Amino acid sequence: MFSIKQVMRLKPFMALRFASSQSSPKTGIVMLNMGGPQSSENVHDYLLGIMTDKDMIQFPFFQNKLGPWIAKRRTPEVKQKYDEIGGGSPIFKWTEKQGQLLCKQLDEQCPESAPHKNYTAFRYVTPFTDEAFNEVLKDGVKRIVVFSQYPQYSCATSGSSFNAIYRHFRKIGFPKDIKLSVIDRWSTNPLLAKTFADLIRKELKQLPEDKQKEAIILFSAHSIPLKTVNRGDSYPSEVGATVQMVMQELNYCNPYQLVWQSKVGPLPWLGPFTDDALKGYVKQGKKTFLLVPIAFVNEHIETLHEMDIEYCKDLAGEIGVKHIRRVPTPNDHPLFIDALTGIVKDHLKNGGGVSHKFLNRCPHCTNVNCYNSKKWYADICNRT
Template sequence: MNLGGPRDSDEVFPFLHRLFADPDIIPLPMQKHIAPWIARRRTPKIIDQYNKIGGGSPIRRWTERQGELMSALLDKLSPATAPHKAYIGFRYAAPLTEDAIQTMLADGVTRAVAFTQYPQYSCSTTGSSLNELWRRTTELDSEQRIRWSVIDRWGTHPGLIEAFSQNILTKLASYPKDRRDSVVILYSAHSLPMSVVNRGDPYPPEVAATVDAVTKRLAQDGVRNPYRLVWQSQVGPSAWLGPQTNDAIHGLATQGHQDQLLVPIAFTSDHIETLFELDLEYGEEAKKAGVTGLKRVESLNDSPVFVRALADLVRDHLAEAKPVSAQWLLRCPGCKNDTCAQTRRFFGKECVSVPLP
């Protein structure tokens, strides 16, 4: 499960419409009516951005490759549960969640793992995807032919931390040796509206936990560079979690920090937020600020270390035989969304060790 992205200009408006119509990710007043207006207004700008990175999002290609490599490795690591097959259920672009379910039913699937590709949990990302999975499952599989379990978060998994760390070490090595230790590492993650944060969304501390784990892993190789956790992709005038990545780049530049290394710490593959926002948009802003040493760590994509982490996660999850985690069963303290409650009851119905909300 992931957000997805338009493959060409024709898919940009439908993608944006689904995105802005989803109250789990961007809560708006009169959302049903205002979402198409916002989508139409932003479509030309977003098409231009996609044209600058090749005309469409590569997220489907990377997700397909990750799934194929993971499944092949799983067949070797866990022959008792083989064969394994990865199905893609994107939230806002094809193949959508309902496409995945229909294909799985046609293939005769009876056991499935809903595996979020957002390592750190947020109601706006994993939560929204699971809510949609519940809605579409009750609609398309009322007989519950498919038995589900959920991998809802894995931001501190050792394999993920190792994959991030190896990519950071590789990029740090590209700086001159006499400047390498002073490079400021900026861990950049997608921001959230403060209204979502304030109702108790666990995403900010989970991203911070990933950063902390990576920092400790880098220290094992003697890397103790200064760092900050920053946030990107704010949309609209309302308050969002900060500091914004772009503002951090400018602020550090005024303090004399010319060498800055961007790390996409909450994304598992390249897409518009890495290829356009980090590479092109922030790269141009850095030049204006006089930053001469801005670089970006490679995304995980098809890193063998990362693929092994995916396979290990699924293998261990299947062996544990728990449908959901105790953490996922706990709703945000300020949650008033009944869909969240119904989703947890549905996917957690087999979990007898943790009381349902």
């Protein structure tokens, strides 16, 4: 049973969900993301899903045995981190709220495709991909827009979610009377850049006035293995494109650098790493920093623990950083909700479908599942 306080906290989200579900939805907006455990008890299963997903992580051998072993070994450490940020990830709360606000605006601006309803489809925790699409089909929607919540595309994140959708419908078949279309990336959306620029300006003003101009803006994104980069994954270039658009919006007001975080395992990953960059700049005499989670659209473990606790608190104290702040993720920022709305609105008005970029595989791709998945999307999304 929920406590009175829990019910009161849920009421705004329940009201929005009820409003979007009063009549049968015509258009379903399925919002893809990795997800995060809502309680520390779910951490092991979450890690197990990641470590055994060959689209996310490729071990050189024995993944079916090595993956579960690593998940079990890392569970206590990761569980403690979730306990330190309140016991679970808020990513479901934010994804739901973003989707509900998005659909509310779509109902107003796109009456021809209304009513719209949002569905959250997580990769490694409930609501899983199959759960989300089972609900979509149960609701009897006429059109499905699969909307990746990773602005910058990577085969390991967005690609894994899209492949999971393909595997689900490979088993049950895709209904002939439903139109499916895909929004796979939106790294250069102008309102996304304006959202981050606004958040950065506000955070810069929280620094001492004489330190604001000298603050180094570190745009931090989740790293990926170098072998993934060398295979042709477009993620690094798309993250870089977002950074450039944000800095252009800020009129290049401060020095800045793109850095990478969340490395896992012994293999070489894309750098420079965020913690190493902080150490390197301190050696150069720099002492004022602003961290920007440029590839994350809502708060979760990488922002609330890795950036806030491990970098801004523990590491900053260790290396003598005097001033450091972390920019919030977009969450429910009005400009960001407008960005989401505009992306889907334009997609609907332009007929949807699927982009040529999405259907084009990396030049050194050897993933048969990826080949079959993209072929399936080409067939389903382009049919009349």
